Amino acid sequence: MSPRDVTPRAPLYARIEQRLRDAIAEGRYGVGALLPTEAELCATLKVSRHTVREALRRLVEAGLVERRQGAGSIVIAREPPRGEVFGIPSIDGLMRYGDDTRLLINHRGMAPLGREEAALAQGEVGEMWLSVQGLRIGQDGRPLATTDILIHPRFAAIGPDLPERGAIHHAIERRFGVEVAEVVQEISAGPLPAAAADALRRKRRATGMLLMRRHVLTDGQTLLVSRNWHPAEGFTYAMRLRRQEG
Amino acid sequence: MSPRDVTPRAPLYARIEQRLRDAIAEGRYGVGALLPTEAELCATLKVSRHTVREALRRLVEAGLVERRQGAGSIVIAREPPRGEVFGIPSIDGLMRYGDDTRLLINHRGMAPLGREEAALAQGEVGEMWLSVQGLRIGQDGRPLATTDILIHPRFAAIGPDLPERGAIHHAIERRFGVEVAEVVQEISAGPLPAAAADALRRKRRATGMLLMRRHVLTDGQTLLVSRNWHPAEGFTYAMRLRRQEG
């Protein structure tokens, strides 16, 4: 048995798929052009329709071709779509805290949205939202950030069960069977508000960074808005985004 | 023709797929369990093997089942994997500038990496990298940010052709046929360095925000590192991440 026999032979449909991929890549069938029909491929290549169809199905799966009953197989891309999306594995990557920090809540209750808050939350001025205020504490008891969260009234029942560890939005997703579709995040820097400076044991008007985050549901509605003040000194907000498959 | 006839009947394979999906979701076949064999399904459902195979192929495609020749079809997930990845449509979303800003380069040339730069770039101290310094200018001529870029020596030939508009990493990708796989971004706040404060027409030690970004290639190598100082006043770094399909 010669070394040549060790190499497993690719299935016929895979070889036909590759031939068609090459033909498309070389521009023999440009974008918008029709590939040969199934019948033509069967006749030309001397294979069954079943085999041709499997090859074509894979081209569809790869995003190179679109097939329409009665019309034929049309080339829609010269190359497999390459991902341009860069992403993070989960929202938790935005949150800045591992499971070793705790949220100390010092106030929770329904409160009317002010003008600024209504704009942030995309709610109505005066509308009653669940307002939660607290301090994020590290493992050593050191305060890391102040936090100020507004939760949509639809999910206000979560109030008594807010998690000390882990993300509030996850708890809401689980409890109410909803799903965050989008997160809008804004980062700015400026002097710490007086209350935040005190809570974080920093001088009044020391520089801080404000992380504002709005979680949006699939239907476009705001789930919650959070504002977190961090002391700027020694704080770096890091993020790692990876290219996603196309 | 009654209204009932208007509803197109789902193909047989789709109905079988759905039955199997329901059975998996209800826990009738738990994760790790074997589904009935093709032969069993054909006999039970009184359909051809072709139809059963198509239904099973779709379960594989959906990520619920794995099939192994000789062994059978094993359930690997109870529910279709739900995306946890949140992403941005492209890196351009990180860059802060539309096409209406320009990069005014005031220095470019090979320079050795210092200690701090070597750490940022994940290169060697003393290694010669292409160093580019400049000012990001708005449409009205107002300075928006200072920028300081280190480009890997492998791509130093881009030096004379750095784009005034648009992203440098795109120009490098195109010219050298490489691909950014990952971006690491770090945001911090602190007093503007003297040179940056002057260039941005701000008081010395005014608060600024530093955006550091490292672009990593598919092989893990650094393409470039950029550091941009923005005045903190009036500057908000915003980002919108959307949940990606699973």
Place this chain on the structure above:
DNA sequence: ACGGGCGAGTTGTCCGGACAAAAGCGGCGC
């Protein structure tokens, strides 16, 4: 000139068959 209907061509669904390749299981030997 425009719209509708019809026919030819093309893909989609579904049937049946055959052989190959891989995995699993049981029995036997060391």
Place this chain on the structure above:
DNA sequence: GCGCCGCTTTTGTCCGGACAACTCGCCCGT
């Protein structure tokens, strides 16, 4: 007890056929 071998079972590849559903172009009627 472990490993090897042979047989059975299960999925993978590929063939062929038939009918349904859809698309597109052409022709005819208004």
